[in-house]
Amino acid sequence: MTGDAPRAVLTAPHPLLTTPAEPVDATDPRVVALAAELLAALRTTRPSTGLAAPQIGTAVRLIAADVSLHPHARSCAGEVVLVNPRLVAASGWRAVREGCLSVPGLTGETVRASEITVRGELPGSGDAVTLRADAVEALCLQHQLDHLDGLLFLDRIVEASALHPVWQGLAAPALTRPRPSQPAPIRGS
Amino acid sequence: MGLLAVAVVGTDRSALIPEVSGVLARAGTEICEASMTLLGGYAVMMLLVSGGPSAEELRGRVALVPGVLSAVVGLPEHGSDSVLPAASQEEFELSGDPRGLPYVLTAHGPARSGVLAAVGEVIAEVGGHITALSVRRGGRLHAMVADLRIPGYVDVAHLMRTLTATCADLGSEISFRPAREEIV
Structure with missing residues (x-):
């Protein structure tokens, strides 16, 4: 199952990104291999902090996160891979601005819990694990849990004015004033 | 006093907002409401201003800002009419x-x-x-x-x-x- 090159991250619109993922057996060797693939893919996408299995093309409940390089991280469990994760506690709701590797070019303001508790299983042993996270790690885990439910951050944007393009600093062609006899130029559709 | 609606589209550059708002300030207008965003890489500004010169004169002043297309129109004064349908108790x-x-x-x-x-x-x-x-x-x-x-x-x-x-x-x-x- 493990290939030479890390799997590419799917970008929206893609049906796997809007489809709820299925629970899996954490001790299944195929799940263990997929966990390794997910982690390998995450390592290629840094400074991004997390990935969910649907983002690399497999609709199962498996997520990976690592906020160790994020400058605003507080809690930091290092590289985390969780099978069948579920949110069991959340508090301290705050507005944040987030983006996603699967939604390139856009960010948006959402409301997320700043302190959470997530339970899941470790790939391979299937041991139950409880993770308490705050700040960036909490945001990252909630974002990945949403992927398992077929949700994108776009589905949580708080209001119309909270959807933002990522500023690319690209120069658009200069505008010229149309002559009165000509219709105004129209770009795009 | 009525309002003037000012629409400006220009190539995104750091001086655009100070140039446009500077023209409006020197014309003696007050910015009542404004919104700016980037659409397709272009800076798009919509402003409602009060006071200052006529729409025609302000149109000429804003047109001098380099690299922008603009429109200025006068808005009629409006009262308290509601767009909501009348509802009984x-x-x-x-x-x-x-x-x-x-x-x-x-x-x-x-x-x-x-x-x-x-x-x-x-x-x-x-x-x-x-x-x-x-x-x-x-x-x-x-x-x-x-x-x-x-x-x-x-x-x-x-x-x-x-x-x-x-x-x-x-x-x-x-x-x-x-x-x-x-x-x-």
Whole structure:
């Protein structure tokens, strides 16, 4: 199952990104291999902090996160891979601005819990694990849990004015004033 | 005194906002409301200003800002007329706030024309109002977020099903949720 090159991250619109993922057996060797693939893919996408299995093309409940390089991280469990994760506690709701590797070019303001508790299983042993996270790690885990439910951050944007393009600093062609006899130029559709 | 609406589209550059607002200030206008965003890499500004010169004179001044296209139009003064339908006391008691309840609608999917028109039609049919709107593209993705006011008498579950089916026909997913509007 493990290939030479890390799997590419799917970008929206893609049906796997809007489809709820299925629970899996954490001790299944195929799940263990997929966990390794997910982690390998995450390592290629840094400074991004997390990935969910649907983002690399497999609709199962498996997520990976690592906020160790994020400058605003507080809690930091290092590289985390969780099978069948579920949110069991959340508090301290705050507005944040987030983006996603699967939604390139856009960010948006959402409301997320700043302190959470997530339970899941470790790939391979299937041991139950409880993770308490705050700040960036909490945001990252909630974002990945949403992927398992077929949700994108776009589905949580708080209001119309909270959807933002990522500023690319690209120069658009200069505008010229149309002559009165000509219709105004129209770009795009 | 009436208002002037000033629309400016220009190549995105750091000096654009100070240049436009400087022209307006030197013309003696006061900026009452303004919004600026980037659309397709262009800076787009909409301003309502009061005071200052006539629309025609201000149009000539704004036109001198390099690299922009602009329009200035005078707006008639308006009173307290409401766009809301008149509601009887009985309707008010039945439906609550005549402005309706606030919701947020997100639709996302492949870039395809007609999504906004279709959604807008469904909302209008139930007497709803789109009060703010953003439409953006990210790669192949077309994302739309709208602030809505939906009358209290509307069957929201039915509306959600209609919106879901309408957008599914156009390849888009939706989410529809109450807006967080906590005025304390």
